[in-house]
Structure formats: C-alpha cells, structure tokens
Amino acid sequence: MYDGSTVFCPTNRAIVGIARAVGLKSTQALLDDLAKGASSRYSNWVTKVLKFHVAVGVYTQYLLPITNDTTAGVPLNTLLTADDAAAVLMLQKAPRGKGPRSKLQVSISNPAVGARETSRVVGFNFSFTGDYVSGTDKFVAHAIDRPLVLPPSTFTNIDKLITALQGTAKISARYFRPLINTALKSNGAGTLFLPLDSAWYALGTSGPSTSWAPNYFIRAIDKNRKLRDALAKYHYVDGTITGTGNVTTLYGEPIILDSPTVGKVTGNLSPQDVATLKESYTVAQLTVNVLDGYPLLPKSTP
Incomplete structure (x- = not known):
C-alpha cells in the first residue's frame, strides 16, 4: 500500500x-x-x-x-x-x-x-x-x-454533510433522518442515495408534475409518514455497492445502476424515474451518493 x-x-x-x-x-x-x-x-x-x-x-x-x-x-x-x-x-x-x-x-x-x-x-x-x-x-x-x-x-456525521450542501438537501434530511440515525448507530457499512431538493420538487409540490408518478408529490409525502419511511428505505442499500444492474434496497425492491460508480440510477416505478449522481461522500461508515433528476420511487406503496 x-x-x-x-x-x-x-x-x-x-x-x-x-x-x-x-x-x-x-x-x-x-x-x-x-x-x-x-x-x-x-x-x-x-x-x-x-x-x-x-x-x-x-x-x-x-x-x-x-x-x-x-x-x-x-x-x-x-x-x-x-x-x-x-x-x-x-x-x-x-x-x-x-x-x-x-x-x-x-x-x-x-x-x-x-x-x-x-x-x-x-x-x-x-x-x-x-x-x-x-x-x-x-x-x-x-x-x-x-x-x-x-x-x-469526508464527514464525521450527517449534519455536517447537510450543512456543507448549503440548504440544497433539506427535504431528504427531513424524510430520511430517522433511517440515517438508525444506520449510523448500527454496525456495518451502508449506501445512502440522497436526492437534492430540486429532485423532490420535480415530482410536484401540491400535486403531481409527472404522469408516471401520480401518487408521489411533496404534499402527499409530507402527510404520510409510512410513505416517507418507505422512500427512505428505498434509498438505502446495506453494504458497499460494487456491481451494476439490479441492487436490492432495504425496502425490498430493486434500483438499477448503470455503473459501479453509480453514474445513473433508475427507480423501479418507471423507466422515466432516472436520477443522476452529483457527488459521493463518506459519512462515518456510510457512502452517501447525492442525486439530482428525480428521487428513486418503488412500484409498491405502504
């Protein structure tokens, strides 16, 4: 070495x-x-x-x-x-x-x-x-x-990363914080996909902005804790990702990666549910991939 x-x-x-x-x-x-x-x-x-x-x-x-x-x-x-x-x-x-x-x-x-x-x-x-x-x-x-x-x-905790992102990932921080806190307290590596606020807004605020994701928009997610928890789990993978193709998330449904460095990620709901990698960070034992485009959406909802 x-x-x-x-x-x-x-x-x-x-x-x-x-x-x-x-x-x-x-x-x-x-x-x-x-x-x-x-x-x-x-x-x-x-x-x-x-x-x-x-x-x-x-x-x-x-x-x-x-x-x-x-x-x-x-x-x-x-x-x-x-x-x-x-x-x-x-x-x-x-x-x-x-x-x-x-x-x-x-x-x-x-x-x-x-x-x-x-x-x-x-x-x-x-x-x-x-x-x-x-x-x-x-x-x-x-x-x-x-x-x-x-x-x-490289960051020692998630709050320092969120601060470093200068207000561009507040929605993900709010939706995902319970899962992130649990992951950081557990043993073992993990991979978190963290959509920017712009990705969430692309779904729509008070109503859906896309025809392929009519049940996903910010107001609906804000009102549904089970949906927020499901989305958090769908953006989390146990361990470090090294391969391509289908990768099973903590929610149980797959996401599709086009490269080991996660240049593009597609959600299971629709081929149009595409997120692009902006940057990758290390937070304690977690790899955090910041995404733009759309959040990753599963086919099933709780």
Whole structure:
C-alpha cells in the first residue's frame, strides 16, 4: 500500500485525534471497532482519512518540495487524489515564531465545509527497518503533531454533510433522518442515495408534475409518514455497492445502476424515474451518493 509513498504519520499522542473525531474517547476504542472487519462502523471513514496522509512519491527530508514563501504551499497528490482532485496535501514552511521544530507544516482544505486544518512536521525520515523498506514496499515516513481528519468529501456525521450542501438537501434530511440515525448507530457499512431538493420538487409540490408518478408529490409525502419511511428505505442499500444492474434496497425492491460508480440510477416505478449522481461522500461508515433528476420511487406503496 505504501510503496513509492511518503507517509505523514501522526505521533502516538496525536493519533487519538482520529478516534475523537468520531466521538470515541480512545485509540483503543477505535481499534476495537476496526477489528470487527465488515461490521466496523468507522472503517470506511478511517480508511479515507488515513489514505489522505499518504503522499505519492518518496520524499526524504531534504527532497521535500517546499518554497521559501510561507503564504503559499506546494501541493502533494495523495492516495485519494485519483478519485477526488481536491484531495491534495499542501506542504509549506511554517510562519516564523512557531519554534525550532515547526519549520514545516502540512495542511488540508475542505471547501465543502469551509474548513482548513494544519499539522506541523515534528520528525523526519522515520522508517521501521532503517532503509525505508518494509517487505516489498519502499517508502518514507515523517511524524506530524495532529491528524488531518477533514479530507474533501469526508464527514464525521450527517449534519455536517447537510450543512456543507448549503440548504440544497433539506427535504431528504427531513424524510430520511430517522433511517440515517438508525444506520449510523448500527454496525456495518451502508449506501445512502440522497436526492437534492430540486429532485423532490420535480415530482410536484401540491400535486403531481409527472404522469408516471401520480401518487408521489411533496404534499402527499409530507402527510404520510409510512410513505416517507418507505422512500427512505428505498434509498438505502446495506453494504458497499460494487456491481451494476439490479441492487436490492432495504425496502425490498430493486434500483438499477448503470455503473459501479453509480453514474445513473433508475427507480423501479418507471423507466422515466432516472436520477443522476452529483457527488459521493463518506459519512462515518456510510457512502452517501447525492442525486439530482428525480428521487428513486418503488412500484409498491405502504
């Protein structure tokens, strides 16, 4: 995994910050959760966070690409950059007056939440064998004084994601919150499809806007709790989706995926019930796919 990489590794004292980011009190509590394997609640999120600490390329201390400008950084691609162009580390000199051990820092920006994190490099050229080789992997590790837990598209809870979407997913948050809360409290990964408000409005507000979905519009859904619960379950799949075609939802009816990355999703009610993927996020153990077009609609109603 680390071959050809530079690992910015939080110190033993700092690593607890990853556990605390998800509300756990200790590193051991997080390790106990990760030991559950497929039933781990935080595995997806932790994997994404840790990959963000691994830069592509082997940079020992004096090969680190830095400039003398403390206001500008040099971007380093990470193991996440191939999937998310914003997932880069910024390497730069620290401002003066921070002490002799703070001459270099790495930082991360998450535009979705308007946040920026910075960690200082407190040790260079750590390896476990002395020659930067572990098995067949050749890499170098530098110690940092705090973990970076805000990679782009990664959130510790659903409220932070809803806030980051800047008011464009309020309806789904209202309809799906009971199911989301239950899913986040359970063990195991899950996949949630989250329609934007524009997708719900496409069904109609006080009456149906489509001939193929006459029973689905916002006022009807607002008045029917069982219908809201059914729609929430129809937008949720246990586990991580890796295939295409028919995928069975928690509601029991299938949705149809056209690609492993879920570029287009079709509901079971009609071939016209098509949603398109806008973005994907990681929220704790959940993969959340934000959709536009139409919400996904089942054939049967409660």
